[in-house]
Amino acid sequence: MRYIIFYLFIFFFIGCEQQETTTVTAQPEPSSQDKHSQIKSIESELSLISSVAYQENYIIQIINHGSPGILGYKAGAMEGGYAHESDAHNIARYVLTLSGQKSSDDIQAKKSEIFYTSNCGGCHGHEGKGLNGAFPNLTIKPLLGISMKKKSLELKLQSLKNSL
Template structure:
């Protein structure tokens, strides 16, 4: 009997906490956001989400993350370069964020970790420069231009986000 009373007390507390939290959340949302379907149907909300996505895709942090992923996982984007997609592991995974910091500077942007640029340059020259060139501009349509803003793969993502 005692266990039943403890269980009922806990259940009542959880139910009350859920109700209070739901009420607070509902007060913050406009009336048309009371259901997930309503949020999806709200043009203003879709536009706000699209702008948030576009802002993220255009950020230096996203660019660095994108470069790291291509270095570590390779590229399967069929971007149309003569030597095809870049295979995974063209540089050490620990070097990838430093290379990304350096590549961002080639595009005239400020990296999120400027302290990695010098070391990133060294890794870039020994791992990437042979294909992308010392200046990062690629080799005449054979390898991608890393100074391009936005990079071609990110540009595709931006175009897809704008269509939403």
């Protein structure tokens, strides 16, 4: 009886190890159909990247959730929550107008100037020009984060196309 239990254990462990190795090796290359659908979704994101909606949404996400310090400014990361979530869209509209663009609602944008000045102006400057390379300039078009995103999507697209 003891031997039977012993062998059962051995089989159990061998079974476990085999399962582990199969899960590790089971990493199939994405099929060309997967690649085609990734290509499609990247192309559609790239086609929208200069739109007002895309840019406003980028700014809203940063107001609400922050920016992790990937843009290369001396101050590092920005925390989310400097403005109330319900004001985020209107502030984003105002920020878009700082680079001379039309926002999705310029009247609301103008009304939100005061929110921008009191919540964001301390770091980004009242005119949005940033401060001595420590804080981003918000008057450039497109914003740095958007041009970085565009570059990384273009690279990904190219490498997906090359791998077909």
